[in-house]
Amino acid sequence: MTAKLEVALDAITLNNAVTLISKIQNDIDIIEVGTPMMMAYGMDAVRTFVKQFPQLEVLCDTKIMDAGAYEAQLALSAGADYVTLLALSDDITIKEVTDAAHNAGSLVMVDMINDRDPQRVATLQAIGADIVAVHTGVDAQSAGRTPLDDLRELRPLATEAQVAVAGGIKADTVASYLVDEPDIVIVGGGILNAKDPVAAAAAIHRQIIGGAR
Numbered sequence: 421m422t423a424k425l426e427v428a429l430d431a432i433t434l435n436n437a438v439t440l441i442s443k444i445q446n447d448i449d450i451i452e453v454g455t456p457m458m459m460a461y462g463m464d465a466v467r468t469f470v471k472q473f474p475q476l477e478v479l480c481d482t483k484i485m486d487a488g489a490y491e492a493q494l495a496l497s498a499g500a501d502y503v504t505l506l507a508l509s510d511d512i513t514i515k516e517v518t519d520a521a522h523n524a525g526s527l528v529m530v531d532m533i534n535d536r537d538p539q540r541v542a543t544l545q546a547i548g549a550d551i552v553a554v555h556t557g558v559d560a561q562s563a564g565r566t567p568l569d570d571l572r573e574l575r576p577l578a579t580e581a582q583v584a585v586a587g588g589i590k591a592d593t594v595a596s597y598l599v600d601e602p603d604i605v606i607v608g609g610g611i612l613n614a615k616d617p618v619a620a621a622a623a624i625h626r627q628i629i630g631g632a633r
C-alpha cells in the first residue's frame with residue numbers, strides 16, 4: 421500500500437495556503453489545517469479546504485486534550501475527515517473523540533507527541549483509534565531530535581491502527597522514513613519552507629510512490 425502524503429499548513433496565511441494547495445494538489449492526499457492555522461482562522465479554514473478541494477481529504481490538527489466530544493464536533497461539523505488528539509489525554513477523552521469521529525464517518529489520529537511509551541499503542545487500539553502518529557514537535561526538532569527511532573519502535577506495535585509520522589521530514593530525508601512503511605507521511609516545513617515548495621512536494625510524492633509496498 422502506498423503511504424498518503426499529508427501537507428501540514430502551520431505558519432502560512434489561508435490565502436497563501438489555498439494558492440499553494442492548488443499548485444500541489446496532485447502530489448498530496450491530505451490537507452492538514454495545522455494547529456497554528458486553526459488558531460488563526462478557526463473552522464473557516466477547514467470549511468475553505470473542504471469546499472475548494474473536494475477530491476482531497478482534510479485533517480484538522482485539533483490536538484484535543486480535554487472536552488473531547490465537544491471540540492471534535494467543531495471540526496467534524498466543518499467537514500473534517502480527520503481530527504487529532506493527544507495520546508496523553510485521558511482514555512475517556514480518547515473514547516469520546518473516537519466515537520464522535522466515527523459517528524461523523526471520519527477518523528481519529530492520536531498524536532504521540534511527548535509520549536514515547538510504546539505500550540500506550542495497545543490501549544489506543546483497544547479504544548478504537550484509527551491512526552497513531554509518531555511526532556517530534558517543532559520545538560524538540562530544534563534540539564536535533566527526529567521521529568525516526570520512535571517510528572522504528574512503534575511500527576511493529578501498531579497491529580490494528582495505521583501509523584503516521586511527523587516532525588521535520590523533508591525531501592532529502594523522507595526515504596529513511598519510508599523504510600518503516602508508515603501509512604501517512606506528514607510534511608510541514610519541508611514543503612512550506614522549501615526554496616521551491618511545489619518541487620519539494622513533487623519530490624516527496626515521487627519517493628513515496630517509488631517506495632510503494
Ligand SMILES: O=C(CO)[C@H](O)[C@H](O)COP(=O)(O)O
Nearest residue numbers: 428586587588589607608609
Ligand atoms: O503538528 C505540527 C507541530 O506541532 C506540525 O504540523 C508537524 O510537526 C509537521 O510539521 P513539520 O514537518 O514542519 O515538523
